[in-house]
Amino acid sequence: MTLDLQQRANRRMRRAVITLGVLVLVLVAALVVIALRGGDAPPKGAPAPQPSTTAPKPTATLPPDDGGYVAPAETVKLPDGATKSGDLPVKFPRTPDGAAAMAVASARNAWSLDPQRIRAGILAYASAQYRDQMAASADAGAKGNREFAGIPATGPVPAGATLNAWPIGVKYAAVDSDTVDVLVLLRVTHAAKTGTQPTTTLIVSPGRAVWEGGDWKGTATDPNQPLPDPVDIGTVGFNEDRWQAIQEGDRL
Template sequence: MTLDLQTRAQRRMRRAIFVLGGIVLVLVAALVVIAVTGGSSTTAAPDPKPSGSAGPSATPTARPNNGGYVAPNETVKLPDGAAKSATGNLPVQFPHTPEGAAAMAVASVRNAWSLEPAQVRAGILAYSSSQYRDQMATAAEDGARGNRQYAKITPDTGPLPAGATLNAWPIGVKFTAVNSNTVDVLVLLRVTHAAREGADPVTNLVVSPGRAVWEGGDWKGTPTDPGQPLPDPVDIGTPFFNEDKWLAIQEGDRL
């Protein structure tokens, strides 16, 4: 499917912002508790539609677009990691630059949308700051369960139903260097899921905030303020993508 066709298809799908309080998307509740209490409390799996401030919310916010495809004004080729993680075979050891921090955040976000606890845990071990890593890793099963609930997959544990899918495609990024060792990053992505074989896929637009810190010779993620204001999610190929100054993520020959 071409990007233009994808763009038109997105307009017919439900658009939502899934506001998340930390660098590892599926562990919202854990991150919020860690950020507020230092990790002394236990957490439950994040609810796809919780009440209160302890988890994500889904609200239709994407602006309508009745025009044709609009090419991104700006693109960024994020650097590759120089090595792979010991578990999960994930890219690590990114350059000590703002672009390297953004690349880590994008890799973390992409991996976090997984239905498998082992993959969620691998992402936590690869990308989380040591201050939070162990506490978050213990919640990996809850994170995968929360992802299944978000994708309306039943049951939310055990073998996956045939055709059940959850995929994240980062499409845009913004990053601001606080200093040489701290970079704030916003990742814009499409998250597509189907509960079972034959189910119509649903795509949401998501804005994910994170903070990258230079630690042990690599970029690692730390929790962000769950109350921070976030931009509305917008799709690539619309004028709003350019108006909101997103950088389109270029991967190989593909945007």
């Protein structure tokens, strides 16, 4: 994607996105489909409403590897949820890093080809005021994800088709004791079928978490907030933009 095309795609996303909150990225995924495809003529996605306020900033592929890995200057080990809803972690601590942990968990889950998986994430992470509307749109969200991954919107998922999100960086700041603004930096990798070369996209996904019912949930934030350009972990830009690398187990 040329720089001009990326800028125009970002502007289209900003005009299209609805004003909702942070955590369930169904619409974000569908908007990325539209943005990354730009003026091409593939099938159009069917965006599902979801609590994400500002469109993510994508770059079509990873930048060229110049062989010069730069270790992250800042790392963070986010807290675990105290329990689970199905297999999704919930009940995070009432701290800024607890809010960030919920945002990361939701972002990872939402990039899925399975509408039931998307619906489960909505029920686990969306604010009550959006939850029912979002859950009703999970099928449309899965359709948008399929189209993003180059998979036909209907019918069986082809053998070997994949769509996976790896959150690699996070920034977060407390607004007050019950509200935290979060940015999640993700690598989203997809392949349309067996034998297809996987493509990785870098995405910055913004949002806001509020303390609600004893846990962090996604709610509305400013749709006009400026977003940093997506950068890969292991680069100078990652450190210059003050991303914290997410440490999980023995890996960053």
